[in-house]
Amino acid sequence: MRRLSYGDDVTLPPRQAESARATDVHDAALSLFAERGYHGTSMKDVAEAVGMRAPSLYNHIRTKQALLQATMLYTSRAVMSEFDAAVSGVADPVERLRRAVRAYALRHARHGREALVVNRELSALEDPVRTEVLMLRRAHQKAIQEVIEEGRRTGHFDIGSPGLASFAILEMAVSVGRWFKPERGLRPEEVADQYALFALRLVGRAP
Amino acid sequence: MRRLSYGDDVTLPPRQAESARATDVHDAALSLFAERGYHGTSMKDVAEAVGMRAPSLYNHIRTKQALLQATMLYTSRAVMSEFDAAVSGVADPVERLRRAVRAYALRHARHGREALVVNRELSALEDPVRTEVLMLRRAHQKAIQEVIEEGRRTGHFDIGSPGLASFAILEMAVSVGRWFKPERGLRPEEVADQYALFALRLVGRAP
DNA sequence: CCTACCGATCGGTAGG
């Protein structure tokens, strides 16, 4: 597992040490996968981006597929652990949903490339990593749905289908990664707060 | 331009007649592009799906890129013309937004493959079609944003950033194409109505 | 980290 420059916004088990050069390769691959897609990116493209010849890449990484798997696994695990950290110790459903959506939107504003790749390249991902990523995504969606169901039971939310609402909220937040550019003057935290508000309105948060 | 089996839910200039076999090829390609992506699909895959050898495809179509362009152009134009039809003659901002989102979500429930391809394969699309598709998407987003701005001016909506809201609403609707399966018992019209309601809640529709 | 090179596959054409 590798260093993906996630800064301090994620808590995951320690990863193996990795050379600076390997980090460069993973980072360049991530940018290219996000821009052109996995199948639309060649190892020659990746090599050029880091200033070497294609065969030299294999001194730092195993295969092209391993590059994809690293990003997908790491990001999916980070999403779950950030969700847990966000709602941990919070009982009020309104606050739980607000924090969960805020954390998710924040991730997509900060890590747009990862967001794009995770949501677009599932079909290029090979088992068993593919299955683990699918399970993690499913678990996260279910967790959001349960927050909404809990809020409905307690009368905090007015929503017909918590499942439909969870889909709408999650995809809305994912899309932040597609347009967010920090240089537009908008801060990631502001966007995340806005989307958390959108989510609360969407589930009919009682005034 | 080709027949994409859009039924009667779209109004576009008449398209050229096209052989049934050509329609089959376009349809198979669309399914594969949606499933594996443009670069992840080979012409051999397409040929197998319609029961012929790869070189025979070229008796019906020009190039692989032309297959992508047909879907992208047709779908993008259909989105704009469905928007126009939906809001035409409707003055009330609440009703305008409801109808616009309903039409957009309905399209994505009915045409999940097209939705996936249009939103994922922009980077595989070549100019000049790419530029036209980008302009059409931009125009549609701006049109939705203007409906929201109008509603804010007239006091029907309570929303800080109509631009942010338009992004959230559009992406939420696009995602319907990713999970909607008619056999789950849910009808496309029901989903579309739900998403229209979500959109109105999101912009803080005054009660 | 390089050059040289591997077999496989790509989109597409020729010619019938």
Added chain:
DNA sequence: CCTACCGATCGGTAGG
């Protein structure tokens, strides 16, 4: 609609 085939490119290895 087929077989035969084209040059280009793919991911990856050998060997230094």
